Amino acid sequence: MQPGTPSDSMTSWQHRVSPLDVYRRLVSHFGVLYGPEAHQPWWPIISSNPQLEIVIGAVLVQQTRWETVEGAIERLYRAGLIDLHALAQATVADVAELIYPCAFYRQKAAGLIALARAISERYGDVAAMLRRPTAMLRRELLTLPRIGPETADVIMLYAGDHPLFVVDAYTRRIFARLVPDEIAWDRASYHQVQHIIAAALPSDPRLLADFHAQLNELAVRYCLSRPRCDGPPARRVYSRQPGRNSFLDRHDGCPLRSVCTWYQGHRQLS
Incomplete structure (x- = not known):
């Protein structure tokens, strides 16, 4: 099934944050990270190949x-x-x-x-x-x-430019905190995680590439193994490319706090 194809799995996102809403919130916070609109190429290329x-x-x-x-x-x-x-x-x-x-x-x-x-x-x-x-x-x-x-x-x-949603450890960590009861994120197969998220997204390689970049940025700034939900974000500079320190002066919190099940639960306990 291609991303964006209607399926029964899409109904499971009703009444909770959807993958597309997650993407939009991240773009509003970080800006576009991949593609011609990005301030810096998320995947820096140094060769002619x-x-x-x-x-x-x-x-x-x-x-x-x-x-x-x-x-x-x-x-x-x-x-x-x-x-x-x-x-x-x-x-x-x-x-x-x-x-x-x-x-x-x-x-x-x-x-x-x-x-x-x-x-x-x-x-x-x-x-x-x-x-x-x-x-x-x-x-x-x-x-x-x-x-x-x-x-x-x-x-x-x-x-x-093949329209595929990439699943990595960051994807599992973020969605396990956002919607922990959706599936067993840590034990589900690669295909299961890919399908349930991709089915709710458009089949647009540029969006899918940017979404993967956004999730990675979130994971290295806020959604670490020890979360920095209320900020400030981690100051890691993971590329030598000029301009990569553009996020280092931010002090705000995670853009997904208001829709994150993990954050809301821990805030109620505190």
């Missing part, structure tokens, strides 16, 4: 902070390895040295090389791969090294 750079970043960011990934990508770029054929011919030792200290850097180095070889052999280049139909491409991506459901959807959405 953005699609491959996104593929590489999507693999490297697994269990790794973005600021570490960004440094690794800069080193790969300087080494001429944001290039499919160069990466396919690189050695594991060389790539591992460049991407350290990313988590599982040796495994990721081997995976990136195998991934580059597979893309080159199957499709010729990343652009040709991303032109495949959505359902077909997703199945094919899941057979490639280092690619699971979240990574596949990140690649398809941000590199190929």
Whole structure:
């Protein structure tokens, strides 16, 4: 089912905050984070090969902070390895040295090389791969090294404009606090979480990409493991890109407080 398709799951959002309302509240607070209207690109690109750079970043960011990934990508770029054929011919030792200290850097180095070889052999280049139909491409991506459901959807959405809602740990944490009785957010499958949220959203890749960015911004500023509901937001600067400190002077609280079940419950207890 595509995002925005009417389904029985949409009725479960009645009388409570819907995913689309969450998105609108976040945009009102943070502004647009992804797309031509964004003040700064949420996914900073440094090379002339953005699609491959996104593929590489999507693999490297697994269990790794973005600021570490960004440094690794800069080193790969300087080494001429944001290039499919160069990466396919690189050695594991060389790539591992460049991407350290990313988590599982040796495994990721081997995976990136195998991934580059597979893309080159199957499709010729990343652009040709991303032109495949959505359902077909997703199945094919899941057979490639280092690619699971979240990574596949990140690649398809941000590199190929396929309309997919990306689920990550931040998504589960935020919605578990907003609507804890909707499903067992921590135990539900990736597909279950994706379906229940995506079914209530339009099938618009730009909106879906921005929504994922908004949720990530909320999670690193307010909805941390120890929430900062009433502010001030966390001051983490997770990219070296100029302008990334634009949120550091904010002192207001989380924009979802008024619709958050967790916050309302804890406020009543205090």
